[in-house]
Amino acid sequence: MRNRIRELYNSIFTSTTSTSILKTNQDIDLLMRNLKKLNSDKNLQIEDLKNQENFRKEFIGNIAHELKTPLFTIQGFILTLLDGGVTDQKIIKKYLKKTLNGVDRLTYIVNDLDLITKFESGIAKLDIRQFNILSTINEVFEMLEVQTDKNNITLTLKKKFEEPIYVLADEERIQQVILNLVMNSIKYGVNRGITEIGIDFIEQNKILIRISDNGKGIDKKHLPRLFERFYRVESARNRKQGGSGLGLSIVKHIIDAHNEKIFVESEPNVGSEFSFSLTLVESPNLVEA
Ligand SMILES: Nc1ncnc2c1ncn2[C@@H]1O[C@H](COP(=O)(O)OP(=O)(O)OP(=O)(O)O)[C@@H](O)[C@H]1O
Ligand SMILES: [Mg+2]
Incomplete structure (x- = not known):
C-alpha cells in the first residue's frame, strides 16, 4: 500500500517533495493536502486560460468590427467607379478622395494595433x-x-x-x-x-x-x-x-x-x-x- 502511495506521489509531484518522508500513516494526509493544493492551482490556471480565451475572442471581434466600416466604404466607392456609370471628373475625384479617407482610417487603426501588440508582447523598445x-x-x-x-x-x-x-x-x-x-x-x-x-x-x-x-x-x-x-x-x-x-x-x-x-x-x-x-x-x- 505504502509503495503504491509513494509511486502515485512520485508520478504527481515529480520534483516537489522527497519521497523519503512518505513513511508513516501521515503519508496519506500529506498526499491529500498536496492533491487539494494541486487541484486548486489547476482550477486557477484553467480560470486564467478561459479569461484569456474570452479576452482574445473579444479582441478579434473588436478588430473585425473596427475594420469593417472603412473596408465597406472603400469597397462601395470602388465598385461604383468600376461600374463606369460615373463620368463627371469632379464626382470621380470626390469618390477617390473618400476611398483614400477609408484607406487612411484603415492604416491608422492597423498602426495603432501594431503598436499595442508590440507593447503587449514586450517587443517595443524605448529609445x-x-x-x-x-x-x-x-x-x-x-x-x-x-x-x-x-x-x-x-x-x-x-x-x-x-x-x-x-x-x-x-x-x-x-x-x-x-x-x-x-x-x-x-x-x-x-x-x-x-x-x-x-x-x-x-x-x-x-x-x-x-x-x-x-x-x-x-x-x-x-x-x-x-x-x-x-x-x-x-x-x-x-x-x-x-x-x-x-x-x-x-x-x-x-x-x-x-x-x-x-x-x-x-x-x-x-x-x-x-x-x-x-x-x-x-x-x-x-x-x-
Ligand atoms: N478629454 C476627454 N474628455 C471627454 N471624454 C474623453 C476624453 N478623453 C477620452 N475620452 C473618452 O474616452 C474614450 C476613449 O478614448 P480613446 O482616446 O482611447 O479612444 P477614441 O478617442 O475614441 O479613439 P482613438 O483615440 O483610437 O481615435 C473616448 O471614446 C471618449 O469617450
Ligand atoms: Mg482618442
Missing part, C-alpha cells in the same frame, strides 16, 4: 534620451494648429517657463502620449473650449504633465475601464466622432513601459484632466541636448 519637454509640447501645439482652429479650441501652456525642462524618456513616444491626450481634449471638448497643459514639479526628480480641458467630461463609472483597448464612453451608434478607442490604451502602455504613472480626473459637463509623471534629468548634458 531613452534626455530632451526638453517644453519643445515637445510646442511641437504638439504646432501639429494641432489646424484642428484647434477648426474646433474653436484654445491650446495653451498654463505657465511660461524661461528655462528648458530636461527629462529622460523616449521623446517620440512621449510626444505621441501628449498628442493623443490633447487630440482627445479637442475631440471631446466644447465649442470655444480651452485645453491647458501644466507642468508641476512634484518630487526631487519628477514632474507631472497635466492636460486639462473644460469639455464634456466622463462619468465616474467609465473611469476604471477607460484605458482598455477599444473602450469608448459613448456607444458607436450615438458617437459623432469616429475613434476606435485605442488612443488611451496606447498612452497607458507607453507610460507603463517608462515605469511612470498616469492619472485621470473627470466630471461630466465640467471637464477632464489627464496627468502623467516623467523623470527629470539630474544634470543635463547640454552639449548633446
Whole structure:
C-alpha cells in the first residue's frame, strides 16, 4: 500500500517533495493536502486560460468590427467607379478622395494595433534620451494648429517657463502620449473650449504633465475601464466622432513601459484632466541636448 502511495506521489509531484518522508500513516494526509493544493492551482490556471480565451475572442471581434466600416466604404466607392456609370471628373475625384479617407482610417487603426501588440508582447523598445519637454509640447501645439482652429479650441501652456525642462524618456513616444491626450481634449471638448497643459514639479526628480480641458467630461463609472483597448464612453451608434478607442490604451502602455504613472480626473459637463509623471534629468548634458 505504502509503495503504491509513494509511486502515485512520485508520478504527481515529480520534483516537489522527497519521497523519503512518505513513511508513516501521515503519508496519506500529506498526499491529500498536496492533491487539494494541486487541484486548486489547476482550477486557477484553467480560470486564467478561459479569461484569456474570452479576452482574445473579444479582441478579434473588436478588430473585425473596427475594420469593417472603412473596408465597406472603400469597397462601395470602388465598385461604383468600376461600374463606369460615373463620368463627371469632379464626382470621380470626390469618390477617390473618400476611398483614400477609408484607406487612411484603415492604416491608422492597423498602426495603432501594431503598436499595442508590440507593447503587449514586450517587443517595443524605448529609445531613452534626455530632451526638453517644453519643445515637445510646442511641437504638439504646432501639429494641432489646424484642428484647434477648426474646433474653436484654445491650446495653451498654463505657465511660461524661461528655462528648458530636461527629462529622460523616449521623446517620440512621449510626444505621441501628449498628442493623443490633447487630440482627445479637442475631440471631446466644447465649442470655444480651452485645453491647458501644466507642468508641476512634484518630487526631487519628477514632474507631472497635466492636460486639462473644460469639455464634456466622463462619468465616474467609465473611469476604471477607460484605458482598455477599444473602450469608448459613448456607444458607436450615438458617437459623432469616429475613434476606435485605442488612443488611451496606447498612452497607458507607453507610460507603463517608462515605469511612470498616469492619472485621470473627470466630471461630466465640467471637464477632464489627464496627468502623467516623467523623470527629470539630474544634470543635463547640454552639449548633446
Ligand atoms: N478629454 C476627454 N474628455 C471627454 N471624454 C474623453 C476624453 N478623453 C477620452 N475620452 C473618452 O474616452 C474614450 C476613449 O478614448 P480613446 O482616446 O482611447 O479612444 P477614441 O478617442 O475614441 O479613439 P482613438 O483615440 O483610437 O481615435 C473616448 O471614446 C471618449 O469617450
Ligand atoms: Mg482618442
